[in-house]
Amino acid sequence: MPRDGGPARLRLQQAALDLYAERGFDQVTTAEIAARAGVTERTFYRHFADKREVLFDGEKPLRDALAAGVADAPEGLAPLPTVLWTLRTVVVPVLEGNRAFSEPRHRVIAATPALRERDQAKQAVLTEALATALRDRGASESTASLAANVGMAAFGHATIAWLDHPDRSLDELIREAFEDLHTLTVPLAAVDDLV
Amino acid sequence: MPRDGGPARLRLQQAALDLYAERGFDQVTTAEIAARAGVTERTFYRHFADKREVLFDGEKPLRDALAAGVADAPEGLAPLPTVLWTLRTVVVPVLEGNRAFSEPRHRVIAATPALRERDQAKQAVLTEALATALRDRGASESTASLAANVGMAAFGHATIAWLDHPDRSLDELIREAFEDLHTLTVPLAAVDDLV
Structure with a gap:
């Protein structure tokens, strides 16, 4: 952007x-x-x-902002909440404040395989930056990686929903995605009896 | 493979x-x-x-197998558990049964940017196939997309852990990743008071 x-x-x-x-x-x-x-x-x-x-100018500043956000998150906040807090306080304001650019940008990327590949590579870089920052806050290697991967997946889901719902704020959609994430995981234990 | x-x-x-x-x-x-x-x-x-x-020969068969797995999952199983069930019954046996090939393959991909990009594109295709199959089972558009994205993120996390732990089975690591996923989401509500 x-x-x-x-x-x-x-x-x-x-x-x-x-x-x-x-x-x-x-x-x-x-x-x-x-x-x-x-x-x-x-x-x-x-x-x-x-x-x-x-279209991918903001990668390094965004990576640095994510790392700084995680470092600055309230003390004692658990890893996935730290990701949510960082997305809501660091990333959302930038995207919301620049919707006139970020929305058509997301649409062009979604429609173009070469740009989707580049965007996926960017997501991977940002995920790794988040994971590193979570480890620096004391999360285990495994927890940091899982929280970063899953948090970015939920964030990607919310940004796509944002394109489809011009009447809703990204902040609202991100909160919803993370809430749904919790709801989705509740019945997982049932699988053990079925496999 | x-x-x-x-x-x-x-x-x-x-x-x-x-x-x-x-x-x-x-x-x-x-x-x-x-x-x-x-x-x-x-x-x-x-x-x-x-x-x-x-190194990406198996994309179409795997996509079809995922879709068939979701369609065949036990009736009444919720979306994310359906993803976990499908991974454990369809994907894990193939990867475990062919570890001599799949393990070095994952290592080469992880070490090679051009292959990582291709692998990310493959993950995106498989995620979309999962989401479509979940919708066909009756999940809402949004739930299907979130469950597919987050399920694939947890799966990716587990396959990387598998490379680092040659003594553990992929099935065990996938179960653990989804269990951790639930644990990670529990304290999310705390964020609302902090933003």
């Missing part, structure tokens, strides 16, 4: 997103993105490695 | 895995895989699109 960087960088991101939404990712060239943003193609490549990366 | 197909196909898969484990995925050519398997490079390409796909 657009955040830091000069106006050229932000204009390039918006131009890319608009063009991908209009014509599909595969039909758009970096020259066209640059032209729409009013800069040269050379400027495009000064800011982004390729036309995929233009 | 090697399953159907003639001996040339199985030999190619084993040769590729051995070479990737010995020298690293990036250092191996399809010509070398073919030579190690005692076939021509042309035969390699008759069986696989490229040197990445040689």
